[in-house]
Amino acid sequence: MRGVSDEYLQSGRIDGERADVSVVNESALVDALNAARTGEMTDIVETIQREQDEIIRSTHRGVLVVQGGPGTGKTAVALHRAAYLLYTHREILSRSGVLIIGPNDDFLRYIGQVLPSLGETGVLLSTIGDLFPDIHAAGRDTRAAASIKGDQRMLAVLRAAVRAQQSLPGPGVSVTFDGYDLAIDNEIVKTARAAARATRRAHNLAQRTFIRVALDELAAQHARTIGSSELDGSPLLTSADLDDIRHELELDDAVVRAVTAFWPQLTPQGVLRDLYADPAYLRKSTRGWTDADRETLYRPSAPRPADADLSPADVPLLDELAELVGYRTDEADRAERARWRQQLSEAQDALDILTGSAPQDLEDDLDPEILMAYDLIDAEQLAQRQEHSQYRTTAERAYTDRTWTFGHVIVDEAQELSSMAWRMVMRRIPNRWMTVIGDTAQTGDAAGSTSWSDVFTPYVANRWRLAELTINYRTPSEITDYANRLLPRISPDQKPPRSLRSNGIEPYAVQAEQGDGPRAAARLATSAQWPGLTTVITADASADDARDQISPIDPDLAVHAITSSKGLEFDNVIVLEPLDLVSGSPRGLSDLYVALTRATQRVIVIHEKGLPEDLEDLPAGP
Numbered sequence: 001m002r003g004v005s006d007e008y009l010q011s012g013r014i015d016g017e018r019a020d021v022s023v024v025n026e027s028a029l030v031d032a033l034n035a036a037r038t039g040e041m042t043d044i045v046e047t048i049q050r051e052q053d054e055i056i057r058s059t060h061r062g063v064l065v066v067q068g069g070p071g072t073g074k075t076a077v078a079l080h081r082a083a084y085l086l087y088t089h090r091e092i093l094s095r096s097g098v099l100i101i102g103p104n105d106d107f108l109r110y111i112g113q114v115l116p117s118l119g120e121t122g123v124l125l126s127t128i129g130d131l132f133p134d135i136h137a138a139g140r141d142t143r144a145a146a147s148i149k150g151d152q153r154m155l156a157v158l159r160a161a162v163r164a165q166q167s168l169p170g171p172g173v174s175v176t177f178d179g180y181d182l183a184i185d186n187e188i189v190k191t192a193r194a195a196a197r198a199t200r201r202a203h204n205l206a207q208r209t210f211i212r213v214a215l216d217e218l219a220a221q222h223a224r225t226i227g228s229s230e231l232d233g234s235p236l237l238t239s240a241d242l243d244d245i246r247h248e249l250e251l252d253d254a255v256v257r258a259v260t261a262f263w264p265q266l267t268p269q270g271v272l273r274d275l276y277a278d279p280a281y282l283r284k285s286t287r288g289w290t291d292a293d294r295e296t297l298y299r300p301s302a303p304r305p306a307d308a309d310l311s312p313a314d315v316p317l318l319d320e321l322a323e324l325v326g327y328r329t330d331e332a333d334r335a336e337r338a339r340w341r342q343q344l345s346e347a348q349d350a351l352d353i354l355t356g357s358a359p360q361d362l363e364d365d366l367d368p369e370i371l372m373a374y375d376l377i378d379a380e381q382l383a384q385r386q387e388h389s390q391y392r393t394t395a396e397r398a399y400t401d402r403t404w405t406f407g408h409v410i411v412d413e414a415q416e417l418s419s420m421a422w423r424m425v426m427r428r429i430p431n432r433w434m435t436v437i438g439d440t441a442q443t444g445d446a447a448g449s450t451s452w453s454d455v456f457t458p459y460v461a462n463r464w465r466l467a468e469l470t471i472n473y474r475t476p477s478e479i480t481d482y483a484n485r486l487l488p489r490i491s492p493d494q495k496p497p498r499s500l501r502s503n504g505i506e507p508y509a510v511q512a513e514q515g516d517g518p519r520a521a522a523r524l525a526t527s528a529q530w531p532g533l534t535t536v537i538t539a540d541a542s543a544d545d546a547r548d549q550i551s552p553i554d555p556d557l558a559v560h561a562i563t564s565s566k567g568l569e570f571d572n573v574i575v576l577e578p579l580d581l582v583s584g585s586p587r588g589l590s591d592l593y594v595a596l597t598r599a600t601q602r603v604i605v606i607h608e609k610g611l612p613e614d615l616e617d618l619p620a621g622p
């Protein structure tokens with residue numbers, strides 16, 4: 001039984017004529033739309049509308065883009081489509097899994113119950129910031145930094161950053177071997193580097209070639225030094241002698257270390273951290289950039305824990321670097337497995353030597369006191385191996401595997417993804433069977449997209465299809481009438497979504513005293529006691545301050561920064577200082593549009609400054 005007040009049922013009515021639609025299962029829909037919100041999304045199985053159902057059951061096998069204004073049910077449709085696909089393609093999708101990407105943790109919590117309520121668990125929900133195993137990107141970027149990090153030009157920067165690690169020795173670099181100095185000079189490193197680059201493999205995977213060739217060169221150099229006749233310089237060593245030298249070089253840790261300094265093993269995290277923290281490295285990797293842009297990326301090394309300072313915009317860069325360096329790729333995994341087998345067999349050899357005199361018939365009746373091969377292997381590695389075998393569901397396996405490819409990917413609030421984020425997502429879905437949900441009028445991220453064609457043409461040419469949702473189920477027409485005024489300036493080609501219902505509750509504005517806005521919001525919410533959930537929405541930069549001022553008056557009144565209110569909804573929304581929302585970002589008008597359309601019942605605007613042009617005629621409240 002839903003907690004619906006009588007007042008709502010009487011005042012909330014379907015404005016079918018205005019919305020120009022025929023509504024399926026009207027009375028149940030009225031109930032659902034007027035119900036006070038709980039902070040968790042509910043399923044819409046009983047009241048799915050025709051335009052929504054067509055999308056949920058679409059048989060399109062490429063990229064299906066669902067564009068629709070606020071409150072048109074995009075998220076609801078996305079979740080029901082996930083459940084529908086998992087049901088109809090159970091065979092494939094239960095093995096490969098479905099990935100749903102949402103804009104932030106609050107949003108994932110909000111939708112988290114819908115799929116289990118539909119009986120589905122084989123879905124991995126993630127934000128972009130969580131899509132790289134073992135990283136939880138909790139840091140924040142300025143808008144300028146996020147915008148640069150999301151831009152495709154970072155690709156060239158990351159490539160240059162990895163290449164810069166394949167360095168040349170300065171003069172006089174040498175290592176002692178067998179009592180002689182071996183010179184590690186430019187020639188040797190250049191030869192080895194050319195061979196490694198010619199493999200066209202990722203950096204870490206090409207390191208073997210680099211070391212092999214460098215050691216060949218060093219062996220030849222050493223042979224020249226010790227093995228030529230003092231009389232005429234002719235070689236005195238046989239090729240077997242040369243092989244021996246080569247073998248000994250390989251076993252000499254100091255020599256191998258000295259060589260690998262010029263082609264070190266890299267981690268994506270290490271490269272990114274050094275790139276941001278080392279001005280010379282940053283400069284070298286960003287040829288042609290302005291100093292101001294470099295300055296925006298610059299960040300001194302952060303304290304541990306290692307990922308505390310990483311932001312969501314860093315994660316696609318880590319993923320790109322992982323490809324470039326060969327980190328947690330299939331190939332790297334294979335190499336890792338080969339190393340493991342090698343270690344195991346070396347351990348076994350050592351064991352055989354140790355237990356050479358022991359009886360051989362122990363296999364069936366193992367004595368726990370007897371040393372096993374596993375005992376000789378580093379405990380940490382052993383733990384890692386065991387971790388691999390403990391995976392349970394497809395979603396859990398997918399979560400810990402960067403190279404996992406899904407059967408279907410759904411991206412919600414897709415307008416917020418940057419170019420670099422799309423590259424990361426596309427890596428997870430080589431078959432390109434995707435449902436992409438968004439509204440280009442709501443784009444808030446400066447690196448986000450305002451054109452679906454720009455996003456998808458590079459990946460699938462024209463093999464993407466657009467479906468549209470046109471009815472706003474969330475926001476009553478009293479509010480939408482104001483919100484839609486912003487559209488011509490945000491997205492002139494877009495048809496304004498039509499509200500399905502009106503509720504007779506007119507939005508109004510309250511002028512607050514200078515410095516008193518947040519407290520005025522708290523006092524209003526406390527005295528009004530509106531039914532349902534109430535939240536205050538502010539510009540990102542003002543959220544902490546608003547929270548500090550509001551909580552002593554009303555500790556239960558929620559405050560959302562605009563960025564974290566994406567995709568959510570509340571019965572009553574207080575928009576605090578709309579001019580700050582508008583001026584707070586280059587996409588400020590979109591932010592204001594999002595704020596106004598979070599409400600299911602009422603909107604109140606509280607302002608110390610003036611009102612934005614489109615809201616100037618809001619009636620003044622008490």
Ligand SMILES: Nc1ncnc2c1ncn2[C@@H]1O[C@H](COP(=O)(O)OP(=O)(O)OP(=O)(O)O)[C@@H](O)[C@H]1O
Nearest residue numbers: 032044047048049070071072073074075076473567
């Ligand atoms: N057919 C339906 N029956 C009942 N409720 C519905 C229906 N369609 C949408 N809704 C409700 O309308 C509200 C808005 O839906 P949803 O959050 O999916 O919209 P959206 O398009 O994702 O919005 P936004 O872009 O603003 O985030 C939700 O409360 C949802 O449950």
